[in-house]
Amino acid sequence: MREQYMEAVLAVAALIPSARVLSYGDIASLLDCGGPRQVGAVMSAQGSDAPWWRVIRASGAAPLCHEGRALRHYREEGTALRGDVGAVVPAGKAVPWRVDMRVARWNPAEADFDAIDAIAALLKEADAGTD
Template sequence: MRSEYVEAVLALVELVPPGTAVAYGDVSELLGSGGPRQVGSVMSHYGSSVPWWRVLRANGEAPPGHEAEALRHYVQEGTPLLGRHLDYLRTGEGRWRVDLMAARWAPDEDAFDLIDAIAERLERQLHKLSAPDDGMTV
């Protein structure tokens, strides 16, 4: 995976505010590059330094293997939840998920400006890397 793509995904995830969430596909759509699987791969390998719990599967389920830790973050941030999350906190039993319909991040104009800058930088970097180097300058 290209480091430029990793950096772009992580930069975008850092913009997602507390109490909100996005799906892997939302991230790729906002970047205009990759897809849900690529974003998931970035998050699983490099996402520990950003608010990883705010990036979910499209059905609102937390990242596999990190449900308990993610749930603590969701409760602390006031993220809308569905199901028996209180039972899960008490006993480790019960099914729950983020109410992605209510929690989905809707970037404001300032956030879109930042997202556009991230996406444009990624596009320039990827285009620069894929352009043939024929030794000629334009």
């Protein structure tokens, strides 16, 4: 995967404030590059130093196999959740809770959009240089 794309995805993820989330597709849309699967691949391979729990599926489901760790972060940050967050779930079973995307989805302010646009512009410049 292109280094510039990975850096751009991680830079946008780093902008997401505490108690807020974006979906994989949201980040791809903000960058106007790639799609949810590409963003997910970056987060899976390189996202350990980023706030990975703030980048989730559009359904509000936490990153696969990291639901327990993500839930701890969500509780610490006060992220809006829905469903039964107290349920004990056997390994390999779907958790009965999700992030409430209607409440927790990040709506960037103008200054945030300026930063995101700058990240996307650098990505486009790097893309133009590979043609």
